[in-house]
Amino acid sequence: MSLRVLCLGKTKESWLQEGLNTYLTRLPKEWKVCWQEQKDVSLKTAGSIEKVKMQEASLVLKALAADEFVIALDETGKEFTSVQFANFLLDLKANRDIIFVVGGVYGLDSSVRKRADLILSFSRFTFPHQLIRLLLCEQLYRAYTISSGKSYHY
Numbered sequence: 001m002s003l004r005v006l007c008l009g010k011t012k013e014s015w016l017q018e019g020l021n022t023y024l025t026r027l028p029k030e031w032k033v034c035w036q037e038q039k040d041v042s043l044k045t046a047g048s049i050e051k052v053k054m055q056e057a058s059l060v061l062k063a064l065a066a067d068e069f070v071i072a073l074d075e076t077g078k079e080f081t082s083v084q085f086a087n088f089l090l091d092l093k094a095n096r097d098i099i100f101v102v103g104g105v106y107g108l109d110s111s112v113r114k115r116a117d118l119i120l121s122f123s124r125f126t127f128p129h130q131l132i133r134l135l136l137c138e139q140l141y142r143a144y145t146i147s148s149g150k151s152y153h154y
Helices: 014-026 049-063 082-093 110-115 129-147
Strands: 003-008 033-038 069-078 098-102 118-120
Touching (some): 014 033, 033 049
16 A cells, blocks of 8 residues: 655644654655645745646646545545544555645645545544644554554554
8 A cells, every 4th residue: 555645834843743753754665755845935926826726636636646535635525433534544545545735825725636546534623734744744653553452652
């Protein structure tokens, strides 16, 4: 199974990067995550929020492979418990490569959500796009521990 995380913009806060590294390095080889950060689009350059989202969507859609299972993170998506998420990933990983898409400051354009095979929500709350990266990494690590019977989850 290949896990890839595609994010718009760089992780700017050192404490967030530290947290990401903590969880990513805990994962075993078969759960290693390919982390990709794409340059986000400036509002000043684009002129409007909708244009920012459209230009970022173009970058994201070009980076997706046709055979990847695309999971877009958005507060309007499906919610799982951690155990359900772990089981979902285990079922999926046998058949498909998985890519998680984390939007930029203004979220994801509707074209990215339409391309997604699943829209995933961690909560109905809106989280900063930088913070959701850390939450995703922690949940990937938690999914690994659940699937391997480790005590981290409990």
